[in-house]
Amino acid sequence: MCAHILVAEDDEMQAELIRRLLLQEGHTPVVVHDGRAAIDEAVRHRPDLVVLDLMLPKVDGLGVCRVLRENGNIPVLILTARSTEDEVLLGLELGADDYMTKPYSPRELLARIRTVLRRTLGPADPSPVLRVGGITVDPARHRVTCDGAPVTCTPGEFAILHAMTAEPDRVFSRRQLLQHTRGHDRASTERAIDVHIMNLRKKIEPDPHVPVRLLTVFGIGYKLTGQPS
Template sequence: MTTILIVEDEARLAQILEDYLRREGFQTERAATGTRALQLWRAARPALMLLDLMLPELDGLEVARRVRAESDLPIIMLTARDEEVDRLVGLGIGADDYVVKPYSPREVVARVKAVLRRAGGQISPPSVLHAGPLRVDAASYQVQLDGQALDLTAAEVRLLALLAREPGAVRTRAELLAALGGLERGTDERTVDAHVKNLRRKFGAGEGLLDTVRGVGYRLKVT
């Protein structure tokens, strides 16, 4: 399923966009600050970002610059400012489209579809991931270890999916917490430690696959 990252600090507007996008079959993630947007971009690997210009912590232009420095992710900028200079600056850093508030949610959805078509029908990364003896199906929330199905929670599957995208790469607790998206709002990074502890218990003899990097986070240790 194609994931759209909504970066909007006005909760009502973000909810409306989320509702309209989900009705059209998209999966969504939401961020209310620039910092959170960057975390979710790395964790959720969306197909497109709807990016508000005025954000707490990091503004939309800075978020777009950082994303564009590493990725060609399609970006549609959302703003209440209609000055031509903002439009030019926004598009100059690689934004694919620009929508001025107040806007129709239907128009935004139409532009999302149009930008994705221009991007070649870009979709989310493959939902089935393989990492050593692990098989993680992020779409159906099914995980197998050495061919045996594991009984995992949705949160545990999301954490594993992030780790399995790049086996051996260290993921910070903040990135792993961001991967939980809306499953566990209001929690802190200790929540990640608790999930990892449960995963190790469920892995049994394979608990050594989850490697702790002290002071940073976790990685999948596969050969």
Template sequence: MQQQPYESPPAGPRPPLAGAARVLVVDDDPTVAEVVAGYLDRAGYVVDRADDGPTALARAGAHRPDLVVLDLMLPGMDGLEVCRRLRGQGPVPVIMLTARGDEDDRIMGLEVGADDYVTKPFSPRELVLRVESVLRRTRPVAAPHPLGAAGLAVDPAARRATKNGAELALTLREFDLLAFFLRHPGRAFGREDLMREVWGWDFGDLSTVTVHVRRLRGKVEDDPARPRLIQTVWGVGYRFDPDGQEVD
């Protein structure tokens, strides 16, 4: 889709809403950073900016963000390493920006825990919608019902998941994916279905789903190479099997 890269945001700052989420924008391109920050500011977010990895980590340490918009190609410390270190400080949703169209770069970002990615050039309005979508899924739902099966337990209100009583370190999307599987045991879903139901998108790169399923298996399966709980249904997608019968 052809578009004008980085159209300017509407003029004039808008005071952030009460209790507004804090977004850290990390990009060494001042034009991109200014435009993205401007759109987020107009959307009512509190925006911090950094143009390199060390500064981003320092800003995140001083004021913990609710979400990070992170460029993959940063000088010195790249976005992958920044993402790893941010995760080391605690859970935080990350949307990764990349100027490359190469699938390997996108998958690497997802592998280190990015919740979403956007390829440059992009529409700042679309990015704001992605930010809103990710943040919406971090908010507790009303009167959520705890879920559990096969030694796994999920508390949607506390955003806490355990396996046999031990807490699981899940990213935002991994948590949502596990909760969705637990709500629908024994039912097969295509990757398109999972993207729509878990990510809330009607379009997108389906490798996002594949990578997150692989990462989730690595945390909930006794042997991720021979998964029993999250099974591949060939020609369809994936199915959560609480009985854990291995499929040849």
């Protein structure tokens, strides 16, 4: 599991040690040496994990942790030379996912990092299977069926059908549908959407010339309905 990890550590030798360990694990580390730089980097690039020393100049680690929690749920592993219970509890109350006290074992640090990343970057719940009338779209398997029969779709067609089955009876403009195909049809235009719609109708309509599922809303765009008229 490779991750983008921000290391905020004012001790340059410690920071370099952590950076090398992370590189050996296949991660992409970014190192900063003060709290203000840590906040700027985290807010700008949203790392997968922040390894955060509490004793930072400009803004201390607890201050950094507060700001990170205000700007989203970025995982944080605290490093601290302070082993008092109050300091550790405060860091955890601010949303830190784990902590280690210095000096620490490099192997244990990597193990803690792996644990946090597994918890936060582990496999997400699969996308739900979508059904509208007789149309079924399975995003995880990239499958479409119509009245139980498999339908072969191009990536652009699939992207359009996926978007429309997620919001049945919503009217999509060509421009909105174009946004859904950008990752698949980079050269696509609004006029190309009409071609995708025409091809989809050939695949899911009883009579493509008289559509009852994939309807034109004149002057606006298209919609997929689960209640054919």
